[in-house]
Amino acid sequence: xxxxxxxxxxxxxxxxxxxxxxxxxxxxxxxxxxxxxxxxxxxxxxxxxxxxxxxxxxxxxxxxxxxxxxxxxxxxxxxxxxxxxxxxxxxxxxxxxxxxxxxxxxxxxxxxxxxxxxxxxxxxxxxxxxxxxxxxxxxxxxxxxxxxxxxxxxxxxxxxxxxxxxxxxxxxxxxxxxxxxxxxxxxxxxxxxxxxxxxxxxxxxxxxxxxxxxxxxxxxxxxxxxxxxxxxxxxxxxxxxxxxxxxxxxxxxxxxxxxxxxxxxxxxxxxxxxxxxxxxxxxxxxxxxxxxxxxxxxxxxxxxxxxxxxxxxxxxxxxxxxxxxxxxxxxxxxxxxxxxxxxxxxxxxxxxxxxxxxxxxxxxxxxxxxxxxxxxxxxxxxxxxxxxxxxxxxxxxxxxxxxxxxxxxxxxxxxxxxxxxxxxxxxxxxxxxxxxxxxxxxxxxxxxxxxxxxxxxxxxxxxxxxxxxxxxxxxxxxxxxxxxxxxxxxxxxxxxxxxxxxxxxxxxxxxxxxxxxxxxxxxxxxxxxxxxxxxxxxxxxxxxxxxxxxxxxxxxxxxxxxxxxx
Amino acid sequence: xxxxxxxxxxxxxxxxxxxxxxxxxxxxxxxxxxxxxxxxxxxxxxxxxxxxxxxxxxxxxxxxxxxxxxxxxxxxxxxxxxxxxxxxxxxxxxxxxxxxxxxxxxxxxxxxxxxxxxxxxxxxxxxxxxxxxxxxxxxxxxxxxxxxxxxxxxxxxxxxxxxxxxxxxxxxxxxxxxxxxxxxxxxxxxxxxxxxxxxxxxxxxxxxxxxxxxxxxxxxxxxxxxxxxxxxxxxxxxxxxxxxxxxxxxxxxxxxxxxxxxxxxxxxxxxxxxxxx
Numbered sequence: 001x002x003x004x005x006x007x008x009x010x011x012x013x014x015x016x017x018x019x020x021x022x023x024x025x026x027x028x029x030x031x032x033x034x035x036x037x038x039x040x041x042x043x044x045x046x047x048x049x050x051x052x053x054x055x056x057x058x059x060x061x062x063x064x065x066x067x068x069x070x071x072x073x074x075x076x077x078x079x080x081x082x083x084x085x086x087x088x089x090x091x092x093x094x095x096x097x098x099x100x101x102x103x104x105x106x107x108x109x110x111x112x113x114x115x116x117x118x119x120x121x122x123x124x125x126x127x128x129x130x131x132x133x134x135x136x137x138x139x140x141x142x143x144x145x146x147x148x149x150x151x152x153x154x155x156x157x158x159x160x161x162x163x164x165x166x167x168x169x170x171x172x173x174x175x176x177x178x179x180x181x182x183x184x185x186x187x188x189x190x191x192x193x194x195x196x197x198x199x200x201x202x203x204x205x206x207x208x209x210x211x212x213x214x215x216x217x218x219x220x221x222x223x224x225x226x227x228x229x230x231x232x233x234x235x236x237x238x239x240x241x242x243x244x245x246x247x248x249x250x251x252x253x254x255x256x257x258x259x260x261x262x263x264x265x266x267x268x269x270x271x272x273x274x275x276x277x278x279x280x281x282x283x284x285x286x287x288x289x290x291x292x293x294x295x296x297x298x299x300x301x302x303x304x305x306x307x308x309x310x311x312x313x314x315x316x317x318x319x320x321x322x323x324x325x326x327x328x329x330x331x332x333x334x335x336x337x338x339x340x341x342x343x344x345x346x347x348x349x350x351x352x353x354x355x356x357x358x359x360x361x362x363x364x365x366x367x368x369x370x371x372x373x374x375x376x377x378x379x380x381x382x383x384x385x386x387x388x389x390x391x392x393x394x395x396x397x398x399x400x401x402x403x404x405x406x407x408x409x410x411x412x413x414x415x416x417x418x419x420x421x422x423x424x425x426x427x428x429x430x431x432x433x434x435x436x437x438x439x440x441x442x443x444x445x446x447x448x449x450x451x452x453x454x455x456x457x458x459x460x461x462x463x464x465x466x467x468x469x470x471x472x473x474x475x476x477x478x479x480x481x482x483x484x485x486x487x488x489x490x491x492x493x494x495x496x497x498x499x500x501x502x503x504x505x506x507x508x509x510x511x512x513x514x515x516x517x518x519x520x521x522x523x524x525x526x527x528x529x530x531x532x533x534x535x536x537x538x539x540x541x542x543x544x545x546x547x548x549x550x551x552x553x554x555x556x557x558x559x560x561x562x563x564x565x566x
Numbered sequence: 567x568x569x570x571x572x573x574x575x576x577x578x579x580x581x582x583x584x585x586x587x588x589x590x591x592x593x594x595x596x597x598x599x600x601x602x603x604x605x606x607x608x609x610x611x612x613x614x615x616x617x618x619x620x621x622x623x624x625x626x627x628x629x630x631x632x633x634x635x636x637x638x639x640x641x642x643x644x645x646x647x648x649x650x651x652x653x654x655x656x657x658x659x660x661x662x663x664x665x666x667x668x669x670x671x672x673x674x675x676x677x678x679x680x681x682x683x684x685x686x687x688x689x690x691x692x693x694x695x696x697x698x699x700x701x702x703x704x705x706x707x708x709x710x711x712x713x714x715x716x717x718x719x720x721x722x723x724x725x726x727x728x729x730x731x732x733x734x735x736x737x738x739x740x741x742x743x744x745x746x747x748x749x750x751x752x753x754x755x756x757x758x759x760x761x762x763x764x765x766x767x768x769x770x771x772x773x774x775x776x777x778x779x780x781x782x783x784x785x786x787x788x789x790x791x792x793x794x795x796x797x798x799x800x801x802x803x804x805x806x807x808x809x810x811x812x813x814x815x816x817x818x819x820x821x822x823x824x825x826x827x828x829x830x831x832x833x834x835x836x837x838x839x840x841x842x843x
Contacts, residue, residue, distance in 0.1 A: 060790055082796040090791055097784040102591065102702060102726060114793030116802020140591070142729055156792070307575055309587055350744065352571045366570040374744040385780070386737050389745070389773050403746045431776055449745070 004070075005164055005196050006030040006053055011067035013048060013057055022048045024220035026067070032163070035190050035197045037207040037228070040217030041242035042434055042464055046200045047093075049217065050166045053198070054088040055081045072163055085111070089157025091150070093168040093200075093462075098153050104128075104144070105137040108155045115160070127159040131185055143309075145336045147178030154185065164196040165189070171203050172462035175336055175490040177530045183210045202464045204246040205535060208232055208262045216241060233260045242466040247535040247552055254556045264535055268542040293325040295362075296453050296484040297347050297377065302356035304342055316342045317353070318508040324453065324484050331495045331516070332488040334505035335530040340488035341382070343505065344455040347486070349373030361452060374400070377453040378446040382461060384438035388430035393422060393441045396430060397448045412448060420444045420474065436467025443474065452483040460491045472498055492534050496520070496550040504529045520548050579736040583729055585645035590725045591700045596641040597820065598698030603707035605817035609824055610695035616828050617684040623676075625835030626683050632827050633690030640694035650689055657682050701725035710808040715798045727778075734777055738770045 006029070013023040022045050030036055038046050051057045055076045058065035069076045072087050092098045101107040108127050112120035128134045131151045136144065144152065150170065157165060167186065171179040187210055189195045201207055207214060207228065214231035216223040218241055224231075232238070235245035235253070245253075248267035249260055257274055261267035299322045305315040316339045324330060324347075332340040345351050346358050349365035350373075358365045360376050381387055390396045397416060401409040417423045420440040425433060430441050439459060446454055459475070460468045472494055479485060489495060495502060495516050502519045504512040512525050519525060520533045521541075533541075540549040540558070549555035575581060588594060598606050613636070617629050637647070661682065665675040699707070705718040746766070749758040789795075797803035 054791055056787055056791070060787060081790045082793045085791040085793065090788075092784050092788065094781060094784050097781040098788040100723060100726060100785060100789060102700070102722075106702065111792040113806050114797035114803045116797070116800055116806060118806075120806060140587075142587075160792075304573070306580070307584060309584055309593055313575075350740065352573055354573050366572065369571075369748075371743055371745075371747060379744075381737075385777055387741060388777075389738060389741050389769070391772070400745045429776075431780065445745075 002029075003032045004029045005032040005034075005072055007070040008049075008052070009068050009070075011052065011069060012064075013052065013066075014064040015048075015061060016063045018063070021064075022220055023052070026221050028215065028222050028225060030164075030196065030198065032196055033190070033194045035187070035199075035210060035212040036215060037199050037201045037211035037213075038215045038217060039201060039207065039238070039241070039243050041466070042436075044217040044241070045220040046217050047168060050090070050168065050198065050200060052076065053084075053164065053166060054090050055079055055084040056090075082115070085157075085162070086115070086160050087162055088164045088166060089160060089162035091153050091157060091165065091167045091170070093172055095150050095153040095173070096146075098156075099141045099149065102140055103137075104133065104139050104141060104152050107141060107152055108137075108159050111156060111160045120159075123159045123161065127155040130158055130189065131155045140309075145178075146174050147181060147336065150174060150178065150182060151185070154182070158189075162195065164198065167197070167199045169200050169202065169462075171201065171206060175530070176492070176532045177335065179206070180532070186210070202243060204232065204238065204243055204249070204465075207243075208246050208249070208260075216243075229260055229262065232262070242464055244465050244469075248539055250552050251536055251539055251555050254552065255559055264538045264542060267535075267539055271539075271543060293327050294483075295323055295359075296326055296328075297324045297361075298322070298359045299343075299347065299353075300357050300359070302343075302346060302353040302358060304346060304351070304353045313354075316508050317346065319356070320508065320510060322503065322510065322513075324486065326452075326483045328484050329479060329498060329500045330484070330486045331499035331502050332486060332505060333490070333492075333495060333502060333519075333529060333531060334511075338505040338529075339508040340505055341457055342508075344379055344457060344486065344488055347453065348377040348379035348455055350379060374449060374451075375404075376451055377455060378449040378451040379455045380442045380446045380457060380459070382457040384435075384442045385431055387442045387445055391429055392427045393417070393430050393433075393444070394426040396441065397426075397444045400445070400449045412450075416444045416447045419447070419478075434467070435463050436470055439463065439467070439471050440474065443471075443478070447478070447481065454482045454485045456485070456487045458489055458491075459487055460489065460494050468494075492531060492537075496534050496537065504531075516550060517548055520550070579732070579739070582645060583732040583736070585643055586728055586732060589643050589646055589697050590728060594641040594643060594697075596698055597639040598636075598694060599640070599700075600816060601698075601820060602811055602813050602817045603699055603703035604710055604811060605813060605821060606695050606699055606703075607707055607711070609821050610691055612821070612824060612828065613691040614688045616831075617687045620832065620835060621680065621841060622832075622835035623680065623683075623840040624838050625831050626680065626687065628831035628834050629687045629828065630683055630690070632824070632831065633687045633694070636694035637690050640698045642693050642697045646693060646697065650693060653689075654682070654686055706807055706811060709804055710811055715804065719794065730781075731774065731778065734774045735770060738773050739766060742766045742770070 008026050008028040011023055011026040012021050014021045026049065038049065040046050048057060051061065052069045053071055058077065059081050071084060076084060099107050101110050105124060109120055109124040112123045117123060128137055131154050133148065133151050133155060136148060141149065141152065170182045174182065183206060186197045190197045211228045213225060213227050215225045216238070232245070232249060235249055238245060248264055252259065252261055252267055252270060255271060255274070257270055259270055261270055299320055302317055302320045303315065304317040305313040308314050332343065334340055346353055349358065349360055349368070350370050352366050360373055365373060388396055390399060394413060394417065398409055398413045401412055406412070417426050420443050422437065422440055422444060425437060430438060433441065459471055463471065475485065475498055487494065499516050502512065502514060502516050503510055504519065504525065506529055511528060512519060520537045526533065536552050536555050537548050537550060540555060545558055549558055613633065617626055620626065661675055661678045665678065701722040705722040708718040708721065709715060748762050752759050
């Protein structure tokens, strides 16, 4: 009955020069046609394990290799990366770097042509159709959005007609809608073509919704390999390894229901069965008094755009008005290309708009150089490594105050590094730190600029859940030091837990400007801005809660109140 | 107060990036872009070699005109053309200076100009040819002409890296611009600003290369997995790649017309010879 496509026996692997084994005595069997999620904290060996499937370990990374890996009946030790790639396709976390050819069709056809398949044209077309990008075939790869680029990377491995596809953390670099889209495609490939899908994933919601079995990795070896439902019921163990339970599972547990739900409707049904129907109990929502507070930044009639390769100006921001006040925590949301980043860079004075004006603490950004405006507004890039200019974190943090001859530089830098808990890493190169540490380093760089307005682009993207919560907590702590903070994000958990004001952008215009709770209540708006609210908000909505709960704590509080009044 | 800032579309880093992409991928079209890449390489060799067989200034002048004509047909963009003109201009200024300082006279200048003009012809031909060949065509042509596949791929991948490097450069320079305060006073002829800027350009190299190197690791693994090394050993990939190349009437026409015009240049040189004394 069993038909294993991958069999790993007694596998240990150590990278050349490493002090300890990255994989330790791994035994694992993956059935043909399964949809497996590999989970585990940073550094647990997930990626290395997956690289043994297509022979990159040990043929490309030649370290100390013991044990055996059989893929579709073939021992990887006796094969080669090229040959194994016909069986196992690999989509990287940084899939943009995986694209090596200029146009989409070239990219997808690259594998089949290299291997000299005479049916390369059909394979290319078939792969393009399978992921729905036939219309993009003649585009240049750098013109693609993140979601499109990921599909191209997927199509390029599909063109070799693999039996197994490995996808490394698709959620990290994509907006949530695009990530769901990737998972839907993978599910279809899994069902229709029987392709075995292996994903590396931090987010329990995705695992719950799509995976059929789960492998938990810890310290270089699988702890267990279980069917998804059973795996998710071990939420305590998952949380220990940096995978907090999905909010619905957590919410059910707090409501005293022991069962596991794989999605919001299922959880709502379980709660209804348990007689926990909730009726509308409107509580007064505190109105913000932001309108009277000091104005930190203001955009008046701003229009901006960029020139494309063909020469015309492509508008990104259209006739936009916005005022940011002291004391606000603002989240800019909207799909890729909605204009979030451009608006932030205009507000920071890095660029000036084509028409209209931006005022920063009362001064028009046209009247001062960007370097001077940086003393009032700091913009932090989405990719932290783009901010590392110096060979150590400390040098990077002190660059700004030191060059301005601030006599208190040493004191400021020491205090800030301590504040973001990076003192012990201060002399390391920022590029060698983990994702969460890198993000904290950029926060330190921003804080050392001592701005009134701090703008952060996607501060929680590509972080595992534990580092993400850490960054959210730190942002909340820091709010006292900065007059106004703005983030651009796809992460609705961050919006729900941190923001006091949400500005939704679509096509360079503001389509909503309200409190998070109001945003999540408006279905039409959510649809238009391509947003998926956190599960607990959806659950509250299905149960008819008013006001909507933004966190599991709020959800629980609402339930107890109902319970008490009943 | 300084001049009010505004959005610039020309002579900005963004513009350079776009110009490089337009140039590399011949998005402007043009006569040679429609030709078979092997014929373009042949055409290029013809025009690039011709000036070295003569010292006759008339012939060289005609060839220079032919080169200029090709550039017009190839629709070369303003960035590379501008660089060419600036380069040639500086060269001339330098020659006049060198000739004067080292006690030469007009004949020294003419002698040096001859070489400059020859190099000018080669440059013009290169502009016309390589602006018209996108990297894919160029690498296919190289493959067809029995060049090692690694070189053919390096050409194609080198072009792919270019926008990435420019992007990385502009990010790093922006970081410095925002975080490092420029000198308070410009100094004599803005010399301090110039020195500041030059230091930054040098400092930018370290972060640019470290950041790029990190992403290249994925690229190399992906290449391996998709049979790049396999194709360098196995010949079937090459066969498929070059199967798409066909010579057409246009190729023949352009090559013959150019050959005729080169011959005419030499004939003109015979009829009205100008030699330096």
